[in-house]
Amino acid sequence: MTYSLENGLLDELIEKHRPLCQQGSLPSYIPALTNPQQHLAGISIIDIKGSRYNSGDYLLPFTIQSISKIITLTMAILDQGEDFVFSRVGAEPTEDKFNSILPLEISSAYPPNPMINAGAIVVTSLINGKTSQEKMDRILNFTRKLANNPEISVNEEVFISERRTGNKNISLAYYLKDANVLLGEVEDVLDTYFRHCSISLTASDLANIALVYSQDGKSLTGEQLIPPMVCRQVRTIMAMSGFYDESGRFARRVGIPAKSGVGGGILGVVPNRMGIGFYGPSLNTKGTSIVGFDVLEELIEKLDLSIY
Incomplete structure (x- = not known):
């Protein structure tokens, strides 16, 4: 049929x-x-x-949570270049849970990929910005542009909830800092990380973002928002x-x-x-x-x- x-x-x-x-x-x-x-x-x-x-x-509306990791990975590659980003985090799949510390202890302090929490925290530290707020403003504005929705914002209730209870992510960040993998101040990086996971949007917004990645970085109007090669790497x-x-x-x-x-x-x-x-x-x-x-x-x- x-x-x-x-x-x-x-x-x-x-x-x-x-x-x-x-x-x-x-x-x-x-x-x-x-x-x-x-x-x-x-x-x-x-x-x-x-x-x-x-x-x-x-x-x-709901919070984007780990889907924000594709946006921050895109920004980190644009800010720092592919070679530097993948010198701090790997590109290999893992059988471990998304918030596991095991890959860091067993094989390398460098996270195996940018999608698990440890990798995403490292990637967040690579985004340009003098302060956590400046980084977050850039992430939010880029998300709005990808989704073609200037009204997208952070859900403060979810951010506070994650910041208060995200003990595993906090421990991962300090472990990464101790291993000289994480750049910047741990608490600043964590604030940015928890905030970009708390961005609130809709399934319609997600579809708009996904369309950009499906078209090698072009918006529906034809604007090149992401270089094609970066888009393919993230896909x-x-x-x-x-x-x-x-x-x-x-x-x-x-x-x-x-x-x-x-x-x-x-x-x-x-x-x-x-x-x-x-x-x-x-x-x-x-x-x-x-x-x-x-x-x-x-x-x-x-x-x-x-x-x-």
Whole structure:
């Protein structure tokens, strides 16, 4: 059977997979992220012609969490150059959890990739800016530009919640500083890190950002926001490590570059075709939207969009 992308298909997939939310959970280690109702689910897709398709709770705001890591990686490469960035952090997948310290202790103090928390904290330290506020202003403004939404802001409640309870991330940062991997002052880097993870946006915003990465850095209007080579590097990292120790399963079952976040978001990139944004706060045991994983799997299969 041949399927075409339309709102009716998205409605069907959302309602088919929404019951999975009952099998998931909310991230209790960030108290402010336990507020959403688990049954929420929404998807937004924009293709390279500018056609948009939406379903469900695609306009509800949520925090970007680890999806911000692709934005900060992009900025660090633009600020410092590819060679320097990947001299401080690797580009290899890992089977360890996203917040694990084990890779740093067992093999090297340099994090294996920029998507795990240790790697993202190092990447955050590489972004230009004299102060934490200046760095954060640059990250926020770049995010707004990618999403074509000047109203995007930081959710202060979530930021405070993460800053108060993010003990594993704090310990990672101090370990990295002690190993001379982290640049700058630890507390300043952590403030920037927790703030960019607390950026609030919608699935529609995520789709706009994803479209830029699908078009080798060009916006829908044709403006070159990211150099093509940088865009390809980030897409490659997403494909290998965007879902941490679930990345292989996602690549096998879904088959597109994508990034998850424990806020319930998934950003998906279909190169030269479309950008996808999904929101569903109920998470599986790996920290991925449990509804989003299965919706994207069936969507990509029906439309034959896998890159593999």
